[in-house]
């Protein structure tokens with residue numbers, strides 16, 4: 124299971140940020156946002172934004188307690204260990220889908236490049252093979268390197284998904 128957790132941690136850092144990961148890892152026990160901010164050396168507001176972000180993705184939950192004398196409500200946040208695998212699979216699958224869509228389109232099409240962009244044949248033709256933005260000619264662009272890079276990325280993500 125330790126190996127699994129390493130993958131989940133890598134996915135959280137990649138999908139969200141290393142700060143999100145720090146917060147998740149610090150929430151093995153329930154904590155208040157202010158204590159969390161002090162512990163991690165982060166701004167209170169930054170910690171709140173991250174907690175809301177993680178909550179939206181179901182990676183943390185909170186318990187509200189109300190002080191009956193002061194009326195103050197306190198939230199104690201804790202991570203949802205049970206959701207790490209779900210989140211990781213969702214993220215990896217969505218990235219894999221994106222790359223597959225890109226490859227389906229890219230592998231069989233000719234691309235054109237100007238000084239500022241890479242476009243399809245139709246787009247290049249519609250402006251007479253001159254870019255309206257940078258005013259350079261569109262020239263045929265070899266996308267083999269891009270495709271190879273995406274295939275590598277696809278292999279990496281699929282291998283991670285197989286391990287979750």
Ligand SMILES: [Zn+2]
Pocket residue numbers: 237238239240254255256257258259
């Ligand atoms: Zn251009």
